[in-house]
Amino acid sequence: xxxxxxKTKDEIVQWIRDYFTENGPECSAVVGISGGKDSTIVAALxxxxxxxxxVFGVMMPNGIQADIKDSIQVVKALGISSVTxxxxxxxxxxxxxxxxxxxxxxxxxxxxxxxxxxRMATLYAVAQSLPSGGRVANTCNMSEDYVGYSTKxxxxxxxxxxxxxxMVHEVRQIGYELPVPRELVDKTPADGLCxxxxxxxxxxxxxxxxxxxxxxxxxxxxxxxxxxMMHQRNLHKLRPMPAFGEHEQG
Numbered sequence: 408x409x410x411x412x413x414k415t416k417d418e419i420v421q422w423i424r425d426y427f428t429e430n431g432p433e434c435s436a437v438v439g440i441s442g443g444k445d446s447t448i449v450a451a452l453x454x455x456x457x458x459x460x461x462v463f464g465v466m467m468p469n470g471i472q473a474d475i476k477d478s479i480q481v482v483k484a485l486g487i488s489s490v491t492x493x494x495x496x497x498x499x500x501x502x503x504x505x506x507x508x509x510x511x512x513x514x515x516x517x518x519x520x521x522x523x524x525x526r527m528a529t530l531y532a533v534a535q536s537l538p539s540g541g542r543v544a545n546t547c548n549m550s551e552d553y554v555g556y557s558t559k560x561x562x563x564x565x566x567x568x569x570x571x572x573x574m575v576h577e578v579r580q581i582g583y584e585l586p587v588p589r590e591l592v593d594k595t596p597a598d599g600l601c602x603x604x605x606x607x608x609x610x611x612x613x614x615x616x617x618x619x620x621x622x623x624x625x626x627x628x629x630x631x632x633x634x635x636m637m638h639q640r641n642l643h644k645l646r647p648m649p650a651f652g653e654h655e656q657g
Contacts, residue, residue, distance in 0.1 A: 412580040416452070419569050419581070423456035426567045430542060437534040437541040439526055439562075440464040440489065442477030444582055444592050445546040445570060451585040452569050453544060454485050463541060464489035465533050467526045469498055477591060484587060490533065494525045501525070523561025530565075542566040550575040550616050554634060555641020556609065563644060574620060575613040609637075 409415050427434060436453035440446050453462045464487050466478045482489045498521060506512040527543075534541030545565025547557050549572055557563040570578055575596075582592035596605040596613070606612050610633055615625035619634045 409577050409580045412577075413584050415573075415577075416581050416584040419452055420456045423453060423567070423569060427457060427461075427542065430566070431540060433539045435461045435463045435534075435537055435539060435541045436544050437463050437465060437530055437537070438544045439530050439546065440466050440478045440481050441546075442472075442474050442481060442591065442594075443596060444594055445548055445578060447481045447587050447591045448578060448582045448585060449544050449546045449569055450481060450485055450487065451587045452581075454487065455585070459486045460488075462487045463533065463537060465530055466491040467529055468493050468495070469522050470495040477594070480588060481591065492529050492533070494522060494529060497525055498522060520558045520561060523558035527561050527564045544569070545571065547571060548573055548575055548578050550613055550620065551605075552645060553620055554609065554616065554637040555644050556605065557644065559644050574617040576617050 423436070427436070436450075436457060438446055438450045438453060440450060450462060450464060462485070464478075464482045464485075466472075466475065466482075466489060468475055468491070470493070472478070502513055502518070502521065505517070530543045534543050543565045545563070545568035547563055547568065548570045551557050552563070552571065570581075573581065579592055583589070597603065609616070611625070611630045615627070615630055616634060618625040619631060624631050625634070
């Protein structure tokens, strides 16, 4: 729990300003706007740091997005420019092309992970196409990253990451300090792909996950074990890519 959410919010805003001073003084922040709390909060932080004219939102439905109205609400509330890029055509064609070349077709995990990777490619295409250039915002938080609830080279990618060291409950605290709709900050997290919430997919709540990260236990041993297993299994997502020839220093 953040002891002073406003102070932390102000520090993140300054951190974003410093990042752009060093890595693109004329560039815009490019944010994929899903309508969920994380992308909403990151976009709002970028607006406070850079001004609304230097934040560009990208909505990327895969066909029909049931909650697209939430994404539109974010863009309007923040007053930022945006574009909608429907990835459905690219998704279906790539799925068909890959599947036709494999004896067993594409896996269920491929079906889940391909849209986030296409979305990240889209964000970089937009960023490189803006007149002043862009830097892509990563919108993942510490809780999701801890158990690998992100797609490698998909939503886990980006140029700068304002929320990477904040747990879900802390992200919400930051959100309450920003001029964004409260209902979006409190919105139940869901990937929009399988019809289930994030917590349904994980098998535990974010409150339990945050308790485990902070205290080493959520108080329920089977859930502790499940979190530990997911963390161990997904450490490869958190570590830099191994490279031949690297040696331990010391």
